[in-house]
Amino acid sequence: MNKKRYTIECLTNLHVGSGDINYGTIDRLVQRDAVTDLPTIHASGLKGALKEFFDANNEINNDFFSIVFGSVPNSRKTKSNKQNIGSYIFNDSHLLALPLRANDAPYYMATCPEVFNKFTNANVPDINKAVLIGGERKNSQIEDLEENDFEEKDPFTEETTKLLKDQLGTKIIVLPFKEFKKYCNNLPAIARNYLENGESKNLWYEEVVPSKSIFWTDIIDGTETNEINKKIEDTFSKIEESSVQIGANASIGYGQCKFKSV
Template identity: 40%
Template structure:
């Protein structure tokens, strides 16, 4: 089996629901990784979104890739379904945009995320070597710098030196560490800031992810008001897929201007996302 890595950039707010409520203000929660509790897109949701996109563009290899086709009514033909040749995996959070006092936002990530991606990449991958080197440099600074009070974050841009991140009074410090071009490409050229794992946990918990009020109207009267959690637009995820032989699916997804709608509420603009390949050779 061959392996392909890719990123997903949310062009609009994303709600891939977990089907759970927190028995408080939020009625509809997003899916979360069971280990770190970071927002995620489960493989089944991702596969379903890609399959729906392929159906609408008339993709000819539906049964080969996904294990089943859709009829003219758009419903899956379960009577003739099997196991698809592509093996999809969860999409893990890579970075999330957070407000900053020096510019509108910066993309925040953390050592847990960088380490997890690095461990999944092939041994001879240039990006793996670059991430491993970056993690090692950050580790050398962690005891001294990431334990300072007030807490600091690591920035790689002179423009963000001493910037205050979000409402935690986290100060971004420039460590004079140069990012490799492959890491910049991984983050789509966005300026990134790395914070401690426990601060990242707080930035993506239920108290800090955006919550949007939704309302159902019947004859102009409100019948149901609920609150829905979303992952903000411009967030980045990464994932991987296994496939046999020649790659026949993601070449379509990587084309310019292709948007795949993931999760719920596509009719009101949620979940429209673009795909980019992570180079591993």
Template identity: 25%
Template sequence: MIKGQGKFIHVLTPMHVGGNYEFSVVDQPIQREGHTGFPKIEASSFKGSVRHHLERQNKNVEELFGSTEQAGKLTFTDAHILFFPIRSAKGLYALITCPSILARYTKGEPIKLDGEAATYSNDLIIEGKLLLDEYVYKESEYNTDFNQIIKSIEEKMGSAICLKQHALLLSDDDFAYFVKHHTEIITRTAIDSTTGIVKEGALFDEEYVPAEAIFYTTIYGEDKDIANLELDVLQIGGNMTIGKGFVKIYNAEAQDEKHSK
């Protein structure tokens, strides 16, 4: 029996964790699930970032993370998207999710969404409508199951993220559309180290998960070993020196789960 401790990952600055180049028109796309297209953070990427974070603090990481001679004491899983930010005409932005995402998170049945959307509060509503980017939703319902989940998550993460004010439940199809087409695309250039100017033909596009997105993951191991990670703010993905990929880690309730080696 190995204990699994849940973690929320709140994206503080746009994050680029490199994905598959073959199936995207973007030069450097983000990591996505193959079957849904939803953004994710591979377990190996998250593990590497945590290890690097501890190494910078001059901590001995071989016992926890392993070496060529021995296996580590911790097992990391992929981090799945839980909320994705979309620009809103009121409240600045909405944190969208969908029934399939929440069913995966709670390991329960999908929430039944009767209307076009459901909100926890009226902070995103203008004259009975939701305006997300250029899209208008005319119906917003009160959903008890959705509200209970939002309340539970905010209790674990704290009120600093204002989840109740921003949380918005959309259909699976609408969520899939937004996470595919509303990431940040930044055009960058490569600099010639000799001349100090832009290399000819060296423009390239990078895709980023926008700030305020929230992922969740599970780390398996003994409680004392997970506690030794002392995770708070760390950096995930590329472009650390230009301030990309900084995230804040929140603890979810620890759960006992069976884990096969």
């Protein structure tokens, strides 16, 4: 088996709905991990999005869909098509980083040791206060953080700092898990309006994961190594060549994402 790890950068706001009934002020919530309660993209939604992405390319034949996904898209189904178990294994996508507004840059990418270590199998040490990388505390003024919320000294080694920058860029803030989760629990909520014959009938609110956020996922190729399956693998790599639409509201630009192999 060949496992590939990808980062998924949100080029636009993302809403992959949880489907849960909510009696709060936000009507439609995003999917969340059952253990950490952080935003996630369930494997079934990711698989469906990638299947639609390849379906839009008419040059890709049905053998590819059968091997990778287990069945061809509905638009291509005939009586001769049989549904089987696909050879590719899709996993949930985990949140890696969120953008936070700042004073000295458009945003800083926020993560936490627990989340980053799961992604890299690194050993970023636990912290009690925020650590700023690529900025100065007095000038940065990260949203909702005061100067005394930061560590006095950078506890990270040069190797750890380089690892963070390689994945998240030059402006980073590493938060304790509790603080990181606080931001994840206060995602933007966008007002939407239901119109009927041009008349407003209902105002409702939809939670979104903001653009520039980064997820990661593992996709496992369970096929045997041969010439045919090598061509399948090469075709699958097209997900890195252009954006993939994930989740709802494609018509208003939501869910455009960029895949990058790690």
